[in-house]
Amino acid sequence: MTSMLKDWTEAHSARFQKEIMAFEHGLKDTGLFTDEALIELLNKHPKNMLDVCTMGAADSELYPNKFQTGDFRDVDGKVLLEAAKAGKVWINVRRGMNIHPEYKTVLDKMYGGIAEETGNKAYNANGGILISSPIAKVPYHFDKTETILWHVRGKKRMYLYPLTEKFIPDRAYEATLLSHLEDDLPYKPDFDKDATIVDFAEGQALTWPLNMPHRVDNQTFCVSVTTEYSTKESGMKNAAMIANATLRHRFGIESSYSKAGPVNRQIKSVFGRVIRKAGLAAKADTVDMVTFKVDPDAPNYVVNVEPYQRDF
Numbered sequence: 681m682t683s684m685l686k687d688w689t690e691a692h693s694a695r696f697q698k699e700i701m702a703f704e705h706g707l708k709d710t711g712l713f714t715d716e717a718l719i720e721l722l723n724k725h726p727k728n729m730l731d732v733c734t735m736g737a738a739d740s741e742l743y744p745n746k747f748q749t750g751d752f753r754d755v756d757g758k759v760l761l762e763a764a765k766a767g768k769v770w771i772n773v774r775r776g777m778n779i780h781p782e783y784k785t786v787l788d789k790m791y792g793g794i795a796e797e798t799g800n801k802a803y804n805a806n807g808g809i810l811i812s813s814p815i816a817k818v819p820y821h822f823d824k825t826e827t828i829l830w831h832v833r834g835k836k837r838m839y840l841y842p843l844t845e846k847f848i849p850d851r852a853y854e855a856t857l858l859s860h861l862e863d864d865l866p867y868k869p870d871f872d873k874d875a876t877i878v879d880f881a882e883g884q885a886l887t888w889p890l891n892m893p894h895r896v897d898n899q900t901f902c903v904s905v906t907t908e909y910s911t912k913e914s915g916m917k918n919a920a921m922i923a924n925a926t927l928r929h930r931f932g933i934e935s936s937y938s939k940a941g942p943v944n945r946q947i948k949s950v951f952g953r954v955i956r957k958a959g960l961a962a963k964a965d966t967v968d969m970v971t972f973k974v975d976p977d978a979p980n981y982v983v984n985v986e987p988y989q990r991d992f
C-alpha cells in the first residue's frame with residue numbers, strides 16, 4: 681500500500697497532535713477531486729449524508745456567519761458544483777471518504793501512512809469532503825475529536841486560537857457536546873491578535889492539538905477533505921464534560937473541567953459514560969430547519985424559503 685504522505689519525517693511524528701503542524705499529501709494525484717469526479721460523487725452520494733449550506737446574515741455579534749441548511753433534492757451535481765463555484769454555497773459530503781470504495785481506498789492510505797510513521801495502531805477514521813465557495817466562511821468552532829484538514833484545491837486561510845478558557849470556555853464546550861448540530865463557539869474579533877494564521881497551499885494538510893478552536897476563510901473555490909477519529913483522550917474528556925453539564929442542568933451542581941484535577945476528571949469521565957449509557961445525560965434538542973433552496977436561476981444560486989424541518 682502506497683502512502684498518501686509526501687514529506688513526512690520523524691520530526692512530523694514527534695509533533696503530530698501536539699502542535700500546529702503542516703505536511704504534504706498526494707490526494708490531488710488520485711483524480712477523485714476533479715470537477716468531473718465531484719459531480720459524479722454528488723449525484724451518487726446519499727441525500728441524507730449531504731449538507732448544502734449558505735451563511736446567515738451577520739446579525740449576531742457572538743455567532744456571525746451562521747450556517748443555514750438548504751434543500752438540493754431536485755438539483756443535479758453539476759449545478760451544485762456550479763453553485764459552490766459561483767455563489768454563497770458550502771457543501772459537506774459527509775463520510776464521503778468512507779462510503780464509496782474508491783475514496784475509502786484513499787482514506788486507508790492516508791491513515792495507513794500515518795499509522796506506519798507514528799507507530800500508532802490502525803485508526804478508525806471518518807472522512808468528509810468539503811466543497812466550498814469563494815466567500816464561504818467556517819465560523820469559529822472546535823472539533824470534539826482529533827481532526828486533520830487535507831487541503832486539495834484552491835486558497836484557504838485558517839485561524840487557530842489558544843486552548844484556554846478565554847477562547848474555549850467550559851460551558852461552551854459542554855453546550856456543543858449536548859447538541860449534535862451546534863459546534864460553534866462565541867467569537868470576538870479581538871481574539872484574532874492571538875491567532876496562528878495558516879495559508880494553505882494545494883496539497884498541504886494540517887494537524888493541531890485536540891479541541892484547538894479555529895475558523896476558516898475560503899479565499900477561492902476550495903476542495904478539502906477533513907478526517908476525524910476518536911482517541912482515548914478525546915473520549916475521556918467528552919464523557920467528563922457531559923457529566924459536568926448533566927450535574928449542572930439536572931442537579932444544579934457547579935463543576936468545571938478546566939479547574940478539575942486529574943482524579944476528579946477521571947471520576948467525571950466514568951460518571952459521564954454511565955449516565956450517557958443510561959440515557960440520563962442532559963440533552964439540548966435542536967431541529968435542523970431548511971431556510972433556502974438551490975436554484976440555478978437565482979443570484980448566488982440561493983432562494984430563501986419559508987423555513988421547514990429537514991426530513992431528507
Ligand SMILES: [Fe+2]
Binds near residue numbers: 822823827894
Ligand atoms: Fe474544524
